[in-house]
Amino acid sequence: MKLNRLFNDAKPIEIKEFMTDSRLQLKNSLFFCLKGMVHDGHKFITQAVNNGAVAVVYSDDIDFIDGVEYIKVDNVIFELNRTAAIFFHNPSSKLNMIGVTGTNGKSTIAKTIKELYSLWKPCGYSGTISIEYGVNKEKPDFTTDETVPTLKMLRRMLKANMEACALEVSSQGLDQHRVDALKFDVTIFTNLTHDHLDYHGNLENYYQAKKRLFSLIKPKGCAIINIDDPYGARLFNEINSRKYSYSIYEEADYQAKDIVLSPLTTKFTLIVQEKTYQLETNFVSEFNLSNLLAIIAALHQSGFSIDDIASHLHQLPQVDGRMEVIQEGQNFNVIVDYAHTPDGFEKIYQFAESITSPNNKIISVFGSAGKRDSKKRPILGSISDKYCQMIINFEYFLFIVLL
Incomplete structure (x- = not known):
């Protein structure tokens, strides 16, 4: 697609690919200088050009490289979405x-x-x-x-x-x-x-x-x-x-x-x-x-x-790890669920409690891996303690065994 189909005032340069990651080798590509949480695409224009970019969409002041078409815009992410819809035929x-x-x-x-x-x-x-x-x-x-x-x-x-x-x-x-x-x-x-x-x-x-x-x-x-x-x-x-x-x-x-x-x-x-x-x-x-x-x-x-x-x-087909009932002939219930929020824990334990007789136990195996939103971890532990007779800390999935 010609660049001037995406930007009216641009030259009719042939664009074969969109580039948002300057590390990728994409010949005849249009590079968008996106600002992320860590990196700013404006700092990687040279790398993008070396990897095949023939035109650059930018918003901040930059140094120009000869032979490259530059298009200055107010909002790079807006223009990415607008032009990508056109380029990929909506x-x-x-x-x-x-x-x-x-x-x-x-x-x-x-x-x-x-x-x-x-x-x-x-x-x-x-x-x-x-x-x-x-x-x-x-x-x-x-x-x-x-x-x-x-x-x-x-x-x-x-x-x-x-x-x-x-x-x-x-x-x-x-x-x-x-x-x-x-x-x-x-x-x-x-x-x-x-x-x-x-x-x-x-x-x-x-x-x-x-x-x-x-x-x-x-x-x-x-x-x-x-x-x-x-x-x-x-x-x-x-x-x-x-x-x-x-x-x-x-x-x-x-x-x-x-x-x-x-x-x-x-x-x-x-x-x-x-x-x-x-x-x-x-x-x-x-x-x-x-x-x-x-x-x-x-x-x-x-x-x-x-x-x-x-x-x-x-x-209905069971969705992997989402209220997945495990039946292998055992005389107790096993449920696997992706619950990882306080609300998710509360609701799955309430269901477990509703189908468990007073003489039986709720055993929970759960974890909260990674570095994301660590403040919820003590809340998850407190909710588990409220409903369960035994808690085993593990990773990723929540397993409930009703004995």
Whole structure:
């Protein structure tokens, strides 16, 4: 593509690739001087040129190199997203895009939407667990990757004849404008609780980052919001897009009532548009039922009937490490979950308590590895002590064994 198709006043130089990492060798590329948390792209222009950049988009004062086209802009990240959408032929406009954000539940919702959607039409998935489209499965670098890798991924999905994509959208990805080149048909807000405060500083900043997703809705798109969550109720009142609520406690567009929990199944009454449906699912726990309401709403707003959706809820595929029930013939229950926030711990322990007889024990194996948000660790320990008869510290996953 010629550079003057991206910037009107630029020379008609042939651009074959976008570069945001000066270490990559990309011939005939357009380099964007992005400012990150640690590094500033303006300091790496020489390296970028040596590795194939023929044009540079910048905002600060720099030294020029002969033979290179320079384009000064006010906001480099804005121009990256604007031009990348053009350069990569706006792939999100050709897909039914379903974006999921929230502290907890993103992976369960997005992955299950992909599995159910694919029963009728081909759908891809990208998130913490994997990137999947058709027979292809890739390992992700981030929950929400940067602009160029994300657009390239969507192009691969289109080439593989996908018609939709369920995408996990992280708060950091939103704050860093990684999905600004995309537009969404359906956006989902699950909840917002204590997490990532080492990055955002406070819950208000965290909320404002999440809220950015709902400014990226297509003209005929919609928002699906959990109004049981205080921040969800606030968001529902603050946005002007077409919107639908879901709840297990309040009247909502998608509501669950008469909930009966057990170790292996959940029975409930679904109310949608004044119609009731008696349903049973292998999704266990109250908070996973909340996730299921978001899934049902997203599929329904994507054009699938409630009856068709309901016919597949009794045997949903388990999502790895997300309320994953382990059955190997043992006479006790084992659940593996990715819970890593105070709210996640509280809810999974409450479910464990609800299905455990008074004479039995709750044994928890958990950890909080890495350097991120270490202030939540004593909170996690305190919550575990509140519910469990035995605690074993380990890493990454939370294991609950009910004896």
